[in-house]
Amino acid sequence: MRIPILKLYDCLLVSIQWELDDATALQFQEDLLHKIHQTSANGVVIDITSIDFIDSFIAKVLGDVVSMSKLMGAKVVITGIQPAVAITLIELGIVLDDVLTALDLEKGLEKLQQELGD
Amino acid sequence: MNKLIYNYIKENRSRILDTWIQNMRNKADERLIKGVSTEVFESTSDEFVEMIISRLTEKEEEFLSLLTDFAEKVVRLGWPLVFVNEGLKEFEKIVYGGLVDQGLVNQDKLLEVVGDLDSFMTPMQNEVVNMYSQIWEKTVSLQKIALQELSAPLIPVLDRITVMPLVGTIDTERAKQIMENLLNGVVNHRSEVVLIDITGVPVVDTMVAHHIIQAAEAVRLVGAHCMLCGIRPEIAQTIVNLGINLNEITTKNSLQKGIEAALEITSRQIVEMEEVE
Structure with missing residues (x-):
């Protein structure tokens, strides 16, 4: 099952609604990069509100996606990281250093606009 | 018998x-x-x-x-x-x-x-x-x-600003609870800035600092900003002498300064009212 990527003005909007398995995650990485290339989007918001479990592989993929998007000139904001997920990430020692984060989709879009405006 | x-x-x-x-x-x-x-x-x-x-x-x-x-x-x-x-x-x-x-x-x-x-x-x-x-x-x-029960209360003081005052020694179990309360509170109150006040923490050693850094990092992941307030001179000394790197976290010396900075982040300020005659 593929994850839908929606275009919203000059941004891309991704909402991940179910737990990712490894194959889906890699597929998503590829899809997103293609989409950024296609639409020449300036920003991406990835919303993971519905995910309450994450493993190191998925976390790595997410981090990679962010770095890759950055290389392609799109800023990424990850929104809606659940407390449990945050704790897991920290405990796994995964520091998503250069990732922008926001509480929810709304705030994420605001933040992205702000970043792009600068 | x-x-x-x-x-x-x-x-x-x-x-x-x-x-x-x-x-x-x-x-x-x-x-x-x-x-x-x-x-x-x-x-x-x-x-x-x-x-x-x-x-x-x-x-x-x-x-x-x-x-x-x-x-x-x-x-x-x-x-x-x-x-x-x-x-x-x-x-x-x-x-x-x-x-x-x-x-x-x-x-x-x-x-x-x-x-x-x-x-x-x-x-x-x-x-x-x-x-x-x-x-x-x-x-x-x-x-x-x-x-x-006394462990880790989270107080929403202003819209989008919450404070967690910590009192007493922090051990691993308590640190875990602090982190959970902090993150859940941030999500529930939809806060943008969280202030951790450590005025009442007697000793900050590497372990406590590690827990605080972790908590701050986790807060950033859920999409809020974390600040550390109430750093007393002796705490500042220990932190530097132990070589703990708190550069990633904004630190303030008092809760008051922290709240001022938090208001700034949320682009608000406190204005004194003119007295109405």
């Missing part, structure tokens, strides 16, 4: 009691006597011997309830377990001495009597110790619960 011992204790009850109190008073250390008035000491001692004797006469349940009451009382008075234990031993000694003195025990019966006396006293000793440890455990668990 050996009839001989039973009868002896029953008949010489008051004499045993007197000797016992006398001996125990000599044994009890200064601290114990000072804190407790003579009447209380006497009545408690009386109760103690009463309890031992009740073991002979009363049924098991009655003895147990007496024991519970007594143990609770003694713990409240702060009598050390060693002293109570000593009391039991002393009682045994007095009874044995009395039996020998009165010539009630001859050479043949000696072993049997000692065995009987021992089998009577040992379970009681166990029960007293057991009672003590139960009461202690109860106190400790109550205090633990109280501590947990």
